[in-house]
Amino acid sequence: MMRDRSAPLAVDGLRKAYRKRDVLDGVTFALRPGEAVALLGSNGAGKSTLLGCITGDRLPDRGTVRLCGHDPFTDLAAAAQCMGFVPEQPFLYPELTVGEMLQFVAAARRMDAGEAGRESARLLDLLGLAGAESTLCRELSQGMGRKTAIIAALLHGPKAILLDEALNGLDRTSAERLTSELDARRAEGAAVLLSSHDLDFVGAWCSRGLMLQPGAQWRMLEGDEWEAWRRAPSLGLDPGALTRPR
Amino acid sequence: MASNAVRLLLGLELRRLADPVRHPRPGAWVAVLLPAALGIAALWLGAESVRPDAADGDGAIGLGLLASSPVAFWAYPVLFRPADDALLRRLGIPPRASYALRALRLFALTLAVVLLLMIPYAATGALGTVPIAEALAAGLVAWGAALFALSGAAMRIVTPGRRVELTSRMMGPDPELVSAGPLVWAPLPPVIAGAFAARLVLVGALPPLVWTVVFASAAVGLAWVGAGRFARALPRFGPQANEMAYAPPPRAGEAGLVIGRGLARVLPQRVGAVRARDAAVMSRRFRWAGRITWPVAIICVLALLRAGESAAVQGWVTGAGALVLAMHAAALIGLGRLERGGTRWMDRTVGLTARDRLLGRWAAAFGMALPLAACVGITWGLIVPDSSGWMWLLAAAASAAVGSAASLAAAGR
Numbered sequence: 001m002m003r004d005r006s007a008p009l010a011v012d013g014l015r016k017a018y019r020k021r022d023v024l025d026g027v028t029f030a031l032r033p034g035e036a037v038a039l040l041g042s043n044g045a046g047k048s049t050l051l052g053c054i055t056g057d058r059l060p061d062r063g064t065v066r067l068c069g070h071d072p073f074t075d076l077a078a079a080a081q082c083m084g085f086v087p088e089q090p091f092l093y094p095e096l097t098v099g100e101m102l103q104f105v106a107a108a109r110r111m112d113a114g115e116a117g118r119e120s121a122r123l124l125d126l127l128g129l130a131g132a133e134s135t136l137c138r139e140l141s142q143g144m145g146r147k148t149a150i151i152a153a154l155l156h157g158p159k160a161i162l163l164d165e166a167l168n169g170l171d172r173t174s175a176e177r178l179t180s181e182l183d184a185r186r187a188e189g190a191a192v193l194l195s196s197h198d199l200d201f202v203g204a205w206c207s208r209g210l211m212l213q214p215g216a217q218w219r220m221l222e223g224d225e226w227e228a229w230r231r232a233p234s235l236g237l238d239p240g241a242l243t244r245p246r
Numbered sequence: 247m248a249s250n251a252v253r254l255l256l257g258l259e260l261r262r263l264a265d266p267v268r269h270p271r272p273g274a275w276v277a278v279l280l281p282a283a284l285g286i287a288a289l290w291l292g293a294e295s296v297r298p299d300a301a302d303g304d305g306a307i308g309l310g311l312l313a314s315s316p317v318a319f320w321a322y323p324v325l326f327r328p329a330d331d332a333l334l335r336r337l338g339i340p341p342r343a344s345y346a347l348r349a350l351r352l353f354a355l356t357l358a359v360v361l362l363l364m365i366p367y368a369a370t371g372a373l374g375t376v377p378i379a380e381a382l383a384a385g386l387v388a389w390g391a392a393l394f395a396l397s398g399a400a401m402r403i404v405t406p407g408r409r410v411e412l413t414s415r416m417m418g419p420d421p422e423l424v425s426a427g428p429l430v431w432a433p434l435p436p437v438i439a440g441a442f443a444a445r446l447v448l449v450g451a452l453p454p455l456v457w458t459v460v461f462a463s464a465a466v467g468l469a470w471v472g473a474g475r476f477a478r479a480l481p482r483f484g485p486q487a488n489e490m491a492y493a494p495p496p497r498a499g500e501a502g503l504v505i506g507r508g509l510a511r512v513l514p515q516r517v518g519a520v521r522a523r524d525a526a527v528m529s530r531r532f533r534w535a536g537r538i539t540w541p542v543a544i545i546c547v548l549a550l551l552r553a554g555e556s557a558a559v560q561g562w563v564t565g566a567g568a569l570v571l572a573m574h575a576a577a578l579i580g581l582g583r584l585e586r587g588g589t590r591w592m593d594r595t596v597g598l599t600a601r602d603r604l605l606g607r608w609a610a611a612f613g614m615a616l617p618l619a620a621c622v623g624i625t626w627g628l629i630v631p632d633s634s635g636w637m638w639l640l641a642a643a644a645s646a647a648v649g650s651a652a653s654l655a656a657a658g659r
Contacts, residue, residue: 018489019422052485057332059404059485073481080338091333093258094586095265107254108337136269138586138658 007066008033008082008160008191009054014063016049022216023049027063029210029220031160031191036182038202039195040221041212042235047195048088050212051164054193055085068159081109084158086166090149092137098124098148099133105152116155123151126181127174143169150178154185161185161192167201179205199233211235251343255334259347277582277656281575284648286365288568293369295561300367300377306444312363313381314388314440317356318433321392324352325476326400326487341480345473349393356385379454380444383461388440390465390472395435397475399428404482426490513609516598520606525613528577531584535577536614542570543618547625554629563622570618571642575649578611582656590657604650611646618642 010030016023023046031037039047052058054065056072056079065072068082092101099120106116124130127147132140140148146169154161161182167175182192193210196202202209209221209229213236221229266274289296298312299305325348334344360381367373402408403426414427423430447457503522510518529536546563553559593603619642627635 056335056481057485058489059482076335076481077338077340080336083336085336087332091330093262093330095262095269096258100261104254104258105337108251108334108339110250 006033007031008068008189009162009193010064010066011050011054012064012066014050014053014065015061016046016053016058017061017216024053024060024212024218025216027210027212027218031193033159033189033191034186035208036186036192036194036206038206038209039193039212040199040202040209040235042214045212045214045235046216047212048164051085051087051162051193051195054162055083057087081156082158083160083162084153084156085162086146086149086153086164088164090146090152092140092145092148094136094138097134097136098129098140098144101137101148102133102152102155106155109156111156119155120151123154123181126177127151128171128177143171143174146170147174154181157185157188157190159190161190163192163194163196165195165197167194167196167198199235203230203233248340248342248346251339252346255339255343255347256350259351271658273655273658277579277652280648280652280655281572281579284575284645285362285572288572289362289365290369292561292564292568293366295558296565297366297370297372300372300374300380301448303445303448306380306448307441309363309377309380310384310441310444311437313356313359313384313444314437316359317352317385317388318392318436318440320355321352321389321396321433321436322429324348324355325393325396326483327491331484332488335481335484341477342473344480345397345476349389349469349472352389352393356389360385375454376447379458380447383447383458384440384444386458386462386465387443388436390468391436391439392433393472394468394475395432396429397472397479399432400479400483400487401475402428404479404486422490510609510613513605514602516602517605517609520593520598520603521609521613524581524607524610527584528581528610528614532577532580535573538570538573539614539618542566543621546618546622550622550625550629554625555631560630563626567618567622567638567641571615571645574611574614575645575652578607578646578649578653579656581607582653585657600654604654607650607653608643608646611649612643615642615646 007030012028014027015025027050029037039050041047049058053060053063054067054072056076059073067079070079070082072079072083093104096104102120102124103113103116106113106120111119121130124133127150129144129147129151132144135144137145137148146166150163150166153163167178170178182190186192192206194202194206207222208226210218211221212218261268266278298308300309325345328348331344360378363381364373364378367377410424411427413431414424417423417427417430443457443461447454449457452460503519503526505515505518505522510521513521546566549559549563619638623635623638625635626633626638
């Protein structure tokens with residue numbers, strides 16, 4: 001399963017420690033095309049670390065990551081083409097306008113300029129940023145900056161969409177529109193891994209949940225277990241139910 | 247594919263560089279031009295003291311060290327720590343394209359260092375082929391050697407199962423420091439090679455400018471080889487470089503702001519709070535700026551006690567003191583740039599005015615410079631005939647004021 005190129009994302013035996021403190025240990029899962037998986041856990045549980053290891057922003061101590069079958073540490077360009085990532089604190093060039101930022105991202109991803117322009121305009125309109133193309137990124141509010149980062153991540157039609165608290169700071173209308181857009185992408189075969197503290201939302205929208213807990217413990221909640229969690233969402237689990245670090 | 251990406255990155259770089267002109271902001275100009283003008287003025291006014299004799303072998307080595315050191319030590323942040331590194335990797339920009347742009351940035355920095363070093367020669371009417379050729383040769387060799395050495399060090403660090411070198415094992419018991427050993431030592435060969443190149447320019451076998459061309463060709467060759475090493479290292483070293491920048495938390499007992507202790511008692515409470523915060527942030531985030539103060543102060547005092555009547559010693563003490571104050575000013579401006587992330591917003595919500603912030607920051611900066619200004623000032627006043635040590639305190643206060651103003655300007659709106 002781990003070498004299946006049709007899986008947008010496959011993680012196998014991932015381990016990461018910071019100065020001898022284990023954060024992740026043996027994390028193994030795969031995203032199937034079209035599904036949305038919630039990444040759950042309290043602050044400091046390792047959600048951003050896991051996303052960083054997947055996107056190549058953090059170097060795992062052990063284990064493998066495959067994005068559409070490509071290793072982000074050895075086949076950077078192909079893995080990058082497969083993924084769209086919105087970090088918790090996205091980087092935007094402060095000197096560029098929103099329009100210039102999106103043009104740069106499209107050109108870096110070698111998209112056709114006309115197609116990129118049309119898709120940018122559609123997504124800007126969808127998220128309520130139409131007319132903000134000439135605003136400098138340094139002058140954007142937090143929510144507007146996040147929307148720009150979301151558009152930059154979705155522009156090229158990625159197969160693996162990774163969102164780290166991406167819905168935070170979005171107004172209700174934009175959040176609903178983004179969810180509809182993600183549903184449309186899922187219908188086309190993209191998979192979403194979403195970290196969020198809005199437990200009711202992820203319970204309703206996602207089909208599985210990867211629960212991380214401090215001490216490098218983790219568990220994939222699916223089937224009846226996920227249904228049970230959805231009825232009473234929380235960030236705590238029976239310690240006996242969690243995978244022990246090896 | 248890489249050449250298209252290089253063109254794209256160059257276009258982006260030019261657009262970013264043009265930002266102060268496209269969207270002029272007084273703060274951005276003040277933060278750059280004010281320290282630059284002060285630095286140039288200091289080099290011009292102190293030209294006689296800080297200018298090595300380029301016609302002499304020792305002077306050539308001195309000039310070579312001055313040209314190669316900043317290039318070698320800035321190479322690491324330029325190569326591996328740009329703010330957009332993670333974004334570019336996630337966009338699939340080929341590492342060779344990122345390398346090309348960063349090598350160009352380091353090259354521009356090299357030329358800027360050489361230009362700055364020529365100011366004292368121009369000020370004293372000694373600008374000629376020899377100092378230009380020496381500084382250029384040293385700078386270019388350091389540029390090529392730093393690209394080569396740092397890329398190689400990064401590659402060694404991410405090589406699985408590498409044998410740890412003796413030089414790295416010498417660095418102590420911390421396994422993470424030992425693992426980063428190749429990077430710690432990597433700037434030294436470029437510094438030494440730069441000084442050696444400057445000295446060779448004086449050898450009469452070839453005209454000075456021909457030597458420079460020879461060294462430039464060698465530097466381009468080294469940079470070319472460095473590109474391959476960088477491309478192999480970056481996907482795994484990029485994230486590691488990010489983690490290596492982690493600042494450990496303060497030791498037990500160091501945490502907690504100390505407000506209103508010692509001389510800071512005279513400050514109003516809000517100003518005192520800003521001073522304490524800024525001093526804590528600078529001592530942790532810009533530790534190098536604070537660490538340099540006491541060693542330089544002690545060396546300057548010893549030099550003055552031993553041969554304070556000598557004009558040359560007075561010149562070097564002045565130069566060293568000015569350098570430390572300039573480093574403090576750079577740390578202050580760095581602090582201002584950090585605040586773009588939101589500290590200003592927090593200051594506004596708790597009711598701190600621009601005056602509180604300016605005075606508090608000035609007090610923190612002056613406190614950092616005080617050991618140097620007081621020790622050297624007192625010794626200077628006692629040893630140097632017909633002089634006043636108060637000038638050192640005035641210089642420290644003035645440099646802290648200019649640095650603080652530039653820092654607040656750099657923080658933006």
